[in-house]
Amino acid sequence: MASTAPLPLRAGVLSLLIFVIFALAWHMATRGGPAGPAMDPEYAKLMGATATQGKSAMPGPLEVGAKLIEHLRHPFYDRGPNDKGLGIQLAFSMLRVAAGYGLAVLVAIPLGFLIGMSPLMNKALDPFIQIMKPVSPLAWMPLALYTIKDSGLSAIFVIFICSLWPMLVNTAFGVSGVRKEWLNVARTLEVGPWRRAFTVILPAAAPTIFTGMRISIGIAWLVIVAAEMLVGGTGIGYFVWNEWNNLSITNVIIAILLIGVVGMLLDQLLARAARAVTFPE
Amino acid sequence: MSMKTTTGPYTMKSGCSCGAHESQMAHERACTVISNSAADDEKLYGRTVEQAVLRAIAPNPLQRRALLQGVGASTLASAIASFFPLAAATEAFAQAGKPEKTDLKVGFIPISCATPIIMAEPMGFYKKQGLNVDVVKTAGWAVIRDKTINKEYDAAHMLAAMPIAISLGLGSTPIPFAVPAIENVNGQAITLAMKHKDKRDPKDWKGFRLAIPFDYSMHNYLLRYYLAENGIDPDTDVQLRSVPPPEMVANLRADNIDGFLAPDNIAQRAVYDGVGFIHMLSKEIWDGHPCCSFSASRAFIAETPNSYAALLRAILEATAYASKAENRKEIAEAIAPANYLNAPVTVLEQVLTGTYADGLGGVKKDPARITFDPFPYESFAVWMMTQMKRWGQIKGDIDYAGVAKQIFLATDAAKAMKDAGLAPPASTSKSFVVMGKTFDPTKPDDYINSFAMKRG
Numbered sequence: 231m232a233s234t235a236p237l238p239l240r241a242g243v244l245s246l247l248i249f250v251i252f253a254l255a256w257h258m259a260t261r262g263g264p265a266g267p268a269m270d271p272e273y274a275k276l277m278g279a280t281a282t283q284g285k286s287a288m289p290g291p292l293e294v295g296a297k298l299i300e301h302l303r304h305p306f307y308d309r310g311p312n313d314k315g316l317g318i319q320l321a322f323s324m325l326r327v328a329a330g331y332g333l334a335v336l337v338a339i340p341l342g343f344l345i346g347m348s349p350l351m352n353k354a355l356d357p358f359i360q361i362m363k364p365v366s367p368l369a370w371m372p373l374a375l376y377t378i379k380d381s382g383l384s385a386i387f388v389i390f391i392c393s394l395w396p397m398l399v400n401t402a403f404g405v406s407g408v409r410k411e412w413l414n415v416a417r418t419l420e421v422g423p424w425r426r427a428f429t430v431i432l433p434a435a436a437p438t439i440f441t442g443m444r445i446s447i448g449i450a451w452l453v454i455v456a457a458e459m460l461v462g463g464t465g466i467g468y469f470v471w472n473e474w475n476n477l478s479i480t481n482v483i484i485a486i487l488l489i490g491v492v493g494m495l496l497d498q499l500l501a502r503a504a505r506a507v508t509f510p511e
Numbered sequence: 512m513s514m515k516t517t518t519g520p521y522t523m524k525s526g527c528s529c530g531a532h533e534s535q536m537a538h539e540r541a542c543t544v545i546s547n548s549a550a551d552d553e554k555l556y557g558r559t560v561e562q563a564v565l566r567a568i569a570p571n572p573l574q575r576r577a578l579l580q581g582v583g584a585s586t587l588a589s590a591i592a593s594f595f596p597l598a599a600a601t602e603a604f605a606q607a608g609k610p611e612k613t614d615l616k617v618g619f620i621p622i623s624c625a626t627p628i629i630m631a632e633p634m635g636f637y638k639k640q641g642l643n644v645d646v647v648k649t650a651g652w653a654v655i656r657d658k659t660i661n662k663e664y665d666a667a668h669m670l671a672a673m674p675i676a677i678s679l680g681l682g683s684t685p686i687p688f689a690v691p692a693i694e695n696v697n698g699q700a701i702t703l704a705m706k707h708k709d710k711r712d713p714k715d716w717k718g719f720r721l722a723i724p725f726d727y728s729m730h731n732y733l734l735r736y737y738l739a740e741n742g743i744d745p746d747t748d749v750q751l752r753s754v755p756p757p758e759m760v761a762n763l764r765a766d767n768i769d770g771f772l773a774p775d776n777i778a779q780r781a782v783y784d785g786v787g788f789i790h791m792l793s794k795e796i797w798d799g800h801p802c803c804s805f806s807a808s809r810a811f812i813a814e815t816p817n818s819y820a821a822l823l824r825a826i827l828e829a830t831a832y833a834s835k836a837e838n839r840k841e842i843a844e845a846i847a848p849a850n851y852l853n854a855p856v857t858v859l860e861q862v863l864t865g866t867y868a869d870g871l872g873g874v875k876k877d878p879a880r881i882t883f884d885p886f887p888y889e890s891f892a893v894w895m896m897t898q899m900k901r902w903g904q905i906k907g908d909i910d911y912a913g914v915a916k917q918i919f920l921a922t923d924a925a926k927a928m929k930d931a932g933l934a935p936p937a938s939t940s941k942s943f944v945v946m947g948k949t950f951d952p953t954k955p956d957d958y959i960n961s962f963a964m965k966r967g
Contacts, residue, residue, distance in 0.1 A: 281785030
């Protein structure tokens with residue numbers, strides 16, 4: 231009986247079923263209509279398949295699957311500065327994210343600590359944070375290009391600025407929310423300020439800090455694609471833009487799929503790290 | 512031409528990056544005022560150029576005013592001129608010196624206008640000059656402008672009007688740029704969405720949303736000209752939108768726009784995919800108009816004159832090769848891969864050979880649909896400035912001839928063409944006809960005044 235099977239198995243079967251139904255519907259929808267009116271063969275030779283055979287502009291799942299296999303077979307080819315394999319493009323994007331995100335961690339966590347521990351700093355910096363936080367990171371791009379004068383660094387800066395705020399706010403929140411009893415115990419035992427920060431506050435605030443870091447990595451990965459579409463050159467965002475130019479929806483779909491997979495992996499990585507530092511109370 | 516031992520770019524003095532000046536400051540000042548020959552200097556300091564130079568020296572307007580009042584405009588101008596008695600650029604052509612820098616980056620936008628810049632890489636024109644050039648695809652005109660200004664690119668493919676706009680400080684801070692060569696002549700088309708196939712008279716286009724690649728482009732000026740001649744006000748009767756060329760077809764398919772005046776291969780791509788038809792080629796508006804340019808900053812030309820000269824020779828030779836009809840099919844195949852244009856070969860062949868599907872069921876033949884002529888006639892720049900003024904992009908008076916000479920390096924190009932064994936035209940300026948009306952480059956203001964529809 232299905233109801234006696236374990237839950238993960240049942241969920242897996244259902245997932246597969248949903249995928250099959252989706253792929254079938256997709257296949258049916260993109261089979262294409264009847265061929266257009268008969269054309270002069272000389273004219274037809276100059277036209278694309280969409281115009282001559284009534285082929286749908288949207289590729290079907292089989293087409294996408296075949297192309298995906300082709301890409302996965304050669305993920306690291308390099309045919310010049312504007313045409314590199316998907317593996318290389320993803321690596322470029324991840325490097326940019328790592329650099330921008332790493333810098334943001336270095337700034338946000340100490341600053342968040344400061345804000346969390348000092349009500350004065352909290353109040354003083356609050357207006358700046360509140361104004362900067364909702365700004366779309368891409369709005370920074372023209373400013374970054376103009377002042378930093380380097381498109382690669384500008385992309386990293388945009389990642390930095392977008393991953394900064396969730397980490398900063400969460401760190402401050404986690405630090406200021408440490409239970410008073412624990413701080414009082416530390417005071418009674420005459421623990422020094424550094425020791426108190428590292429042995430009492432940091433472990434207590436760690437789960438909240440990691441939640442902020444997890445939100446940030448998600449945003450950073452969302453933003454890198456848009457940033458690379460804007461500045462071009464390398465990266466998965468550039469790949470999407472380059473294939474959009476060529477109106478190759480097949481490749482765009484493949485890129486979407488890969489962006490999703492990598493984003494999920496990054497998120498899982500931080501979720502695992504967050505679980506490692508969570509403690510039972 | 513003999514090498515000047517004191518000011519030539521090869522006598523290294525410490526102090527500045529090209530070695531020709533006492534200090535980096537003197538060098539930078541000089542870079543803003545390089546002119547084609549010493550004898551021309553006097554003529555060149557027309558009001559606008561003078562202001563651009565002054566702006567570079569004294570960015571603060573109060574300082575500038577004080578400086579002008581202190582020494583007087585003409586004294587100041589000649590003082591500035593003395594920093595750079597002879598153009599480093601001109602001199603560089605005389606001796607084919609070893610390039611100072613052989614690894615260069617040249618930016619391009621994936622459209623067929625960039626053909627000479629792109630094909631020079633796979634077809635070995637850069638290598639022949641001892642250069643190792645990366646041609647880098649770029650997402651849009653504003654980005655290519657910023658990357659070239661930021662020196663991420665040594666030179667770039669730009670719309671012919673962009674270096675004028677950059678040098679005059681329209682839409683960016685003024686930075687002296689130059690057009691050593693034109694890329695292509697003709698090679699644009701007005702494409703409309705299939706649903707408008709019965710609206711062939713522009714008088715029916717009121718309310719249309721039309722895309723152009725950039726505000727400072729021949730495309731913008733030609734479309735405005737065409738609309739205005741047909742009684743449509745380009746600012747109030749239609750909506751003109753700036754859309755990067757590669758994104759135009761996707762927008763046309765999505766019904767975001769009704770049509771566009773775009774560079775090829777974009778116009779033909781819309782036909783190929785069955786989303787649009789070619790209303791007219793831009794050569795029907797002005798046969799022989801410039802479209803895109805090969806551009807570099809004055810700083811690049813002054814700092815690495817030999818690299819610049821080698822690069823220009825490669826571009827000129829590639830352009831000459833591309834101008835021959837029998838080479839076009841081979842070129843289409845060379846520039847089609849994903850590393851370059853990333854477009855179907857069939858589309859590029861139609862553009863480059865001029866035998867194309869019009870989108871309405873007919874096959875048309877026009878071998879001059881796109882041609883390649885590198886010569887940067889100064890009168891091209893003057894015409895563009897008349898249109899900039901006509902539509903309110905330039906306000907106030909402007910010294911058309913002076914600015915044109917500073918930016919469109921016709922004298923340099925003629926010399927470089929001669930060195931490359933090509934025949935340059937006799938004059939650096941020429942008259943031409945736009946929609947039946949003759950343009951006299953010596954009377955730009957009369958030309959503007961002759962239009963009923965204009966701004967300001």
